[in-house]
Amino acid sequence: MVACSNIFSNFKATSLKxxxxxxxxxxxxxxxxxxxxxxxxxxxxxxxxxxxxxxxxVTASRTEQNLSDxxxxxxxxxxxxxxxxxxxxIPDALRLVPGLxxxxxxxxxxxxxxxxxxxxxxNNLLVLIDGRTLSSSNSAGVFWEVQDxxxxxxxxxxxxxxPGASVWGGNAVNGIINxxxxxxxxxxxxxxxxxxxxxxxxxxxxxWQFSDQGTARIYAKFxxxxxxxxxxxxxxxxxxxxxxxxxxxxxxxxxxHTFMLQGDAYGGQIEQRxxxxxxxxxxxxxxxxxxxxxxxxxxxxxxxxxxxxxxxxSTQFYYENFRRDDRIKDEKHNTFDFDLQHxxxxxxxxxxxxGIGYRFSTNEFSKSGLVKISPKRHNLxxxxxxxxxxLNFFNRQLEISLGSKFEYHSFSGFEYLPTIRMLWKINAHQxxxxxxxxxxxxxxxxxxxxxxxxxxxxxxxxxxxxxxNNDFKPETVISYELGYRFWSSDRFSFxxxxxxxxxxxxxxxxxxxxxxxxxxxxxxxxxxKATTWGTEITVNWHPLDxxxxxxxxxxxxxxxxxxxxxxxxVGSFPSNDRRDPEIQFSFRSSFDLTPYIEFDYWxxxxxxxxxxxxxNANQHPSINSYVAMDARLxxxxxxxxQLAIGVRxxxxxxxxxxxxxxxxxxxxxxxxxxxxATWTF
Amino acid sequence: MNKIVRGSANKLLICHFILxxxxxxxxxxxxxxxxxxxxxxxxxxxxxxxxxxxxxLNSMGFCILGKNPFGQSALDAxxxxxxxxxxxxxxxFASGLLSSNTLPECHILFVSQSEKHRLQTIIGALHYQPILxxxxxxxxxxxxxxxxxxxxxxxxxxxxxxxNVKKAGLLMSSKLLGLAVIRHxxxxxxx
Numbered sequence: 001m002v003a004c005s006n007i008f009s010n011f012k013a014t015s016l017k018x019x020x021x022x023x024x025x026x027x028x029x030x031x032x033x034x035x036x037x038x039x040x041x042x043x044x045x046x047x048x049x050x051x052x053x054x055x056x057x058v059t060a061s062r063t064e065q066n067l068s069d070x071x072x073x074x075x076x077x078x079x080x081x082x083x084x085x086x087x088x089x090i091p092d093a094l095r096l097v098p099g100l101x102x103x104x105x106x107x108x109x110x111x112x113x114x115x116x117x118x119x120x121x122x123n124n125l126l127v128l129i130d131g132r133t134l135s136s137s138n139s140a141g142v143f144w145e146v147q148d149x150x151x152x153x154x155x156x157x158x159x160x161x162x163p164g165a166s167v168w169g170g171n172a173v174n175g176i177i178n179x180x181x182x183x184x185x186x187x188x189x190x191x192x193x194x195x196x197x198x199x200x201x202x203x204x205x206x207x208w209q210f211s212d213q214g215t216a217r218i219y220a221k222f223x224x225x226x227x228x229x230x231x232x233x234x235x236x237x238x239x240x241x242x243x244x245x246x247x248x249x250x251x252x253x254x255x256x257h258t259f260m261l262q263g264d265a266y267g268g269q270i271e272q273r274x275x276x277x278x279x280x281x282x283x284x285x286x287x288x289x290x291x292x293x294x295x296x297x298x299x300x301x302x303x304x305x306x307x308x309x310x311x312x313x314s315t316q317f318y319y320e321n322f323r324r325d326d327r328i329k330d331e332k333h334n335t336f337d338f339d340l341q342h343x344x345x346x347x348x349x350x351x352x353x354x355g356i357g358y359r360f361s362t363n364e365f366s367k368s369g370l371v372k373i374s375p376k377r378h379n380l381x382x383x384x385x386x387x388x389x390x391l392n393f394f395n396r397q398l399e400i401s402l403g404s405k406f407e408y409h410s411f412s413g414f415e416y417l418p419t420i421r422m423l424w425k426i427n428a429h430q431x432x433x434x435x436x437x438x439x440x441x442x443x444x445x446x447x448x449x450x451x452x453x454x455x456x457x458x459x460x461x462x463x464x465x466x467x468x469n470n471d472f473k474p475e476t477v478i479s480y481e482l483g484y485r486f487w488s489s490d491r492f493s494f495x496x497x498x499x500x501x502x503x504x505x506x507x508x509x510x511x512x513x514x515x516x517x518x519x520x521x522x523x524x525x526x527x528x529k530a531t532t533w534g535t536e537i538t539v540n541w542h543p544l545d546x547x548x549x550x551x552x553x554x555x556x557x558x559x560x561x562x563x564x565x566x567x568x569x570v571g572s573f574p575s576n577d578r579r580d581p582e583i584q585f586s587f588r589s590s591f592d593l594t595p596y597i598e599f600d601y602w603x604x605x606x607x608x609x610x611x612x613x614x615x616n617a618n619q620h621p622s623i624n625s626y627v628a629m630d631a632r633l634x635x636x637x638x639x640x641x642q643l644a645i646g647v648r649x650x651x652x653x654x655x656x657x658x659x660x661x662x663x664x665x666x667x668x669x670x671x672x673x674x675x676x677a678t679w680t681f
Numbered sequence: 682m683n684k685i686v687r688g689s690a691n692k693l694l695i696c697h698f699i700l701x702x703x704x705x706x707x708x709x710x711x712x713x714x715x716x717x718x719x720x721x722x723x724x725x726x727x728x729x730x731x732x733x734x735x736x737x738l739n740s741m742g743f744c745i746l747g748k749n750p751f752g753q754s755a756l757d758a759x760x761x762x763x764x765x766x767x768x769x770x771x772x773x774f775a776s777g778l779l780s781s782n783t784l785p786e787c788h789i790l791f792v793s794q795s796e797k798h799r800l801q802t803i804i805g806a807l808h809y810q811p812i813l814x815x816x817x818x819x820x821x822x823x824x825x826x827x828x829x830x831x832x833x834x835x836x837x838x839x840x841x842x843x844x845n846v847k848k849a850g851l852l853m854s855s856k857l858l859g860l861a862v863i864r865h866x867x868x869x870x871x872x
Contacts, residue, residue, distance in 0.1 A: 044712060044720045045762050049728075049860055052721060056835045057714045069773070258798040306799040309806035310780045345780035396772070428760060429753070490752040 058545070068485055071401065071421040071433040072164070073099075073497035073536060077157040079182075084590055084600045086632040086646040086674065088151070088199050088223075090179065091144040095604065096588075097159045098552030099497075099536035100175070101580055103606075103658035106238040106667040107228045108145040108270045111579075111658050114161045114175030115499060116532050116558055118579045120660040124441060126164070126172035129179040130262065132300050132318050133337070135171055140444040143324065146266060146294055147179075148244060150203040150219045152193060152678065155182040161536060162499055163479045165439035166403045166419035169357075169384055170412070173439045173477050174501075181262075184215040184250045190681050197674030199225045214251030221245070227271065228667045229654055236667045237289055242268035258304045265297035273665035274327060276370060277456035277463060279518075284456040287665055292326035310345040328663055329369040335361040349392035353403075357384045363445060370663065372451040373468075380410045399423040412442050412474040431485045440474040447472050447507065447524055452662070454522075462518045466509065469524045478502045495538040503530040506560075506576055511568040522570055530576065532558045546592035553585045579661075581607035581625075598634040600646075603627065612659050621666070626655045644676040717837045718830050719755040722815045725828055725839075726764050726789050730852035735788065735811045741765060742786040744772045746779055746803065747793030750817070784810055792816035792826065800824060811850045822864040827851075829864070840864045 044052070075097045087093045091110040095102045101118050103111045113122040121141035127134040129149070134142050157179050164172040188207040195201050201223025209215050220243075227238040246264035253259075270292040278286040300318035307313060320335040341355035359382040365373040388403025404418035419437035426432060446452070448470050453463040480500045487493035508527025514520060534556040541549045560577045562569060585605040592598050608625040632646035649655070654668040722743070741764050745751070762769050772786065790812050796803060797818050804825035807814060814827045821829040822842040827849070829840040841861040846853050 044716065044758055045723060047720070049721075049724055049857065052717060052724065053836065053838060053860065055717060055837075056711045057717050057832065057837055058711050058835070252798045254801050256799070256801045304798075306802035309803055310778055312778065312799075343778055345778040345783075347780050348783040348786070350780075351778055428756070487753055489754045489757065 068431055068487065069399075069423060069425070071399065071423040071435055071483075073161040073481065073483055073495075073499075075159045075161070075538070077159070079152070079155060082151055082154060082157075084598065084632065084634070085588075085602060086600065086630060086644065086648070086676075088195060088674070089144075090147055090149070090151075090154075090157070093151075093157060094159070094177065095586075097161075098538045098586065099161050099534075099554035099556075099584065100159065101584065101606075104228075104669050105658050105660045105664055106236065106272060107225050108238060108240045108272065109660065109664065110144040111660070112142070112144065112177075113580070114159075115501065115534060116174065116556055116580045117576065118658075120662065120664070121444075121446075123171055123444065124174040125177065126168050126175070127177045127179070128168075130181055130260075130300060131302065131316055131339070132298060132320065133335075140446055143294070143322070145240070145242070145270060146268070146296060146322070148221065148242065148266070149179075149181055149246075149264075150191075150193070150205050150221055152191060152203070153181050153187055153205060153217070153219065155180045155186070161497065162435070162481050163419070163437040163439040163477065165417040166405050166437060167353075167355075167386055167388060169382075169386075169405050169407055169417065170409065170415065170440050170442040170474070173441050173475075181248065184217045184248050187217045188215065191678065193676070193678040195223070195674060195676050198670075198672040199223050199674070210249075211251065213253065214249065216247065216249045218247045219245060228669055231656070231666065231668060233654065236273055236665065238270075238272050238667060240268060240270040242266060256306050260302045261300070263297065263299040265295075267293075267295035269293055270326075272326070273667070274663045275665050276327070276663060277453050279456045279458045279461050279463065281456075282458055284458055288327065290327040292324055294322075294324040296320070296322040312343045313341070315340040325367070327369055329365055329371045329373065330367040332364040332366065333361060335359065349396070351390040352387070353390075354387045355385070358382070365445075370453065371446065373445060373449050374451075375449065378445055378449070381408075382410070383408045397425050399425075409442050411448060412440065415440050415474065429487055431483075433481075433483045435479070435481045437479050438476065439479070440476050442474055443472045454662075457520075462520050464520045464522060467512070467521050467523050472507075472524055473505050473526050475506050475526070476504045491542045493538075493540045496535065497537075498533070498535045500533045501531065503528075503532070506530055506572065508562060508572050509570045511570055525569075527562055527569060528572055528576060529561045529563055530558060532556065548588075548590040550588045551586070553583070555583055556580055557582065575612075578609060578612050581609055583607040596636040600630075600632040600634075602630040604629075606657075609658075621659065623656050623658065626657070627651060628655075640680050642676075642678040645674070646676075647671065647673050713752065713755065714832060714837065715751045716755040716758055718817060719751050719759050721830055721837065721839065722789055722791055722828075723759040723762060723764070723769060725815060725853075725857065726769070726813060728854040728857040729813050729846075731765070731788060732811050732850050735785075736765065736767075738786065739767060740770045741767050741788045742772055743769050744774060744779075744783075744787035744790045745793060746774045746790060746796055748795035749773055750791075750793050779806070781806070784812065787812050789813045789815060792818060792821065794818055800826075807849075809849060813849075813851060814845075820867070823867045825866060828861075838862070842866065 077093055077096050081096055082093050085096055091102055091112055094100050094112055100114050105111055105120055109120055111118045111120050111122055113125050117124050123135060123141045127142050134147050160176045162175060164176045168176055184207055187205060191205045193203045203221040205217055205219040207217035222243045224241040225239060228236050230236050244264060244266035248262040250260050272290050272292060274288050274290050275285045276288055277284060298318060298320040302316040304314040316339045318337050322333045324331055337359040339357040343353045345351050361380045363378040365376050384405055384407040386403060386405040388401055390399060390401045392399055401421040404416055407415045417439055419435065421435040423431060423433045446468060448468045450468045452466040454466050455464040481497065483497045485495050505526035506528040508525050509522045510525055512521045512523045536554040538552040558577055588602045590600045605627050606625060609623040612623055629650040630648045631650055632644055634644040636642055649669060649671040652671060654670045656666060656668045659666055756771055759769060760771050792803060792814060794817065816826055817830040822840045825845060827842055827845045831838050831840060839861050841858055842864045843858060844865060
């Protein structure tokens with residue numbers, strides 16, 4: 001309740017009254033759904049076969065039921081959710097997930113994390129697309145601007161808040177995002193999609209069957225994104241464009257083996273405005289216009305073999321190439337990754353999974369930009385193995401999973417990442433789960449080998465330079481989680497997750513004696529502990545076949561305790577404690593007004609982030625809380641044609657969502673209108 | 682405060698009326714596809730005879746293999762329902778893994794769409810086991826399965842492969858076979 005009153009304290013008293021009425025109405029209505037809308041139909045199981053044969057059926061999209069048996073805080077974004085939310089990028093779609101903090105830094109940069117420690121280079125989150133890790137191999141977060149697909153080809157995005165390191169490995173500390181694209185069997189025929197508005201672009205896809213058991217698709221996508229604005233409403237000059245193409249092949253042999261091969265290639269130019277520290281300017285910064293060139297590609301092959309009903313083997317290999325060149329740094333990465341996994345049902349109450357993996361990456365930083373990295377070339381190895389056993393007790397009412405990953409990384413050496421998870425199936429409509437895990441975040445190349453001038457003091461003609469430390473150890477986390485789910489029929493569901501995390505060895509900095517004139521070195525060390533706790537609540541209500549509501553809220557509290565305190569310790573950079581909003585709230589409603597017309601409305605509230613730290617150490621601006629409202633109207637004039645118009649940030653001409661921890665000029669998102677047309681044939 | 686309560690009560694009444702009138706409209710003769718499919722699968726069981734060796738347990742198992750395609754109302758429509766003088770219990774095998782020790786507990790096995798590419802393995806593992814197999818995977822009955830549910834226009838119909846039913850040692854009523862489209866295996870399958 002305290003949380004609630006915080007949210008609404010900004011509203012005027014009159015709107016508060018209205019809000020009370022609405023909340024009251026809402027609560028009362030919520031308490032009835034079972035009684036009012038439970039299936040009041042005749043008992044179908046009493047019907048004869050002939051009656052069933054003549055019964056008319058409707059296909060209903062429904063909440064994912066199998067998820068109810070997952071012992072973690074899981075949320076799924078379906079293709080339908082992506083379409084109806086009107087988003088045009090993967091990171092924006094992630095705003096649908098309760099508790100995830102998604103913030104736009106400029107038109108091409110996002111900060112995305114779960115359960116704290118956000119930033120442009122947030123690396124507590126593991127992101128995968130069809131089993132390929134997107135977190136860049138120098139483990140400095142995800143370059144969201146290059147992660148894209150034809151959005152219509154995404155089947156679903158599974159998001160787990162909380163740790164998953166015991167299976168997924170290092171960096172799956174605070175969450176896992178798993179983007180799953182459609183099997184090419186499901187993308188047969190042609191599709192062309194056009195978007196217009198702040199982003200103008202075209203996507204095209206062609207699918208076909210190449211053999212009895214094999215299907216394929218190819219796609220191409222291009223868009224140009226308009227830039228955002230500065231605080232005075234002037235163009236921030238951060239336009240960008242991206243072109244990409246790719247393919248996917250799926251085929252099976254003997255209905256026992258399945259193969260998948262996919263690849264993508266992309267390239268784009270990204271304009272950006274940077275605030276670079278400078279001793280020649282009085283303010284200590286100069287603002288420059290810059291263009292980043294980026295390109296990359298990947299190829300992934302997977303083979304799955306169902307040996308018997310009780311044994312399944314899958315193996316996967318991928319190669320990825322990434323390059324980005326801008327004023328901050330010029331980096332090139334090549335990654336080779338191999339994974340093997342074997343699932344075996346040992347007996348009816350015991351399922352065992354084991355796997356091994358190896359990853360090799362070359363990372364090169366050629367030209368010297370703002371960030372200097374030495375040595376310039378790093379070859380990194382990551383070898384891992386994991387085992388997990390799922391045991392069933394009491395006639396499958398209680399499930400316990402025990403497992404651990406064992407990892408060896410060039411930077412962090414050997415690590416063990418164990419977990420225990422429990423799921424209790426109280427009855428057909430209720431679940432309780434609990435988990436405890438240990439995870440680690442592997443240091444990035446920058447944290448060990450970079451020199452980053454992050455502030456300038458013109459008065460003494462000196463730069464404050466952040467210095468990597470070869471002895472920087474992995475950050476570790478012990479997590480405790482508890483969850484509860486309830487659903488009645490398909491009409492109503494409730495999901496609650498509570499977590500408590502204990503972090504150790506968090507990044508911190510201390511002053512070291514200067515070795516050359518004009519440089520004040522700040523060394524990166526492991527110097528802070530933290531405890532965080534919070535909760536995420538989601539309520540789905542589907543009162544009528546054509547009406548859906550989803551309300552969610554989250555709360556995050558972080559407490560820090562520096563243990564490396566000496567006269568020279570300075571603080572964390574980027575600051576550990578001022579990067580995340582405490583409270584977030586989202587409310588979505590979807591109406592199928594007629595079979596051909598749909599209307600969607602989405603409201604989000606994101607709490608303020610006070611004194612967020614930015615590149616220039618003299619500034620500690622705050623990000624105000626904001627409310628964003630999106631609306632979309634979709635129309636299907638023909639069975640193969642889909643049209644939509646929509647607006648984002650309807651209520652607000654512009655607002656600030658985030659400030660990057662490095663060099664980015666503060667840019668605000670605007671209200672914008674869009675149109676979309678999709679033609680399948 | 683009174684005003685607020687009165688106001689909200691009015692609003693609530695309006696909400697209530699709208700929702701109720703709309704929901705009564707929605708209560709037509711239409712049923713959700715997943716519910717119909719679940720009820721069909723249960724009904725098929727009523728028209729099937731298992732060997733006595735398979736009826737030693739106190740309950741009958743409705744096993745779902747793979748990604749559960751049924752919503753809660755579909756599951757509620759069949760869970761605990763009587764069959765062969767026993768009650769039907771639903772069991773999930775969500776990972777698509779099923780150990781041979783579990784098979785004795787299953788009387789009806791619903792093979793989910795997610796298992797499309799593992800069909801051969803599943804059929805191979807089940808061959809000659811007295812378990813009624815049902816699926817909505819296209820061509821299920823022609824590839825070693827027993828009953829396939831097919832949605833045509835806005836109705837759900839079914840295909841049965843009597844050869845596969847017989848091989849498994851099950852007896853199916855001729856009435857049911859009379860209503861079904863009969864299929865035979867496309868290829869002769871080796872167990």
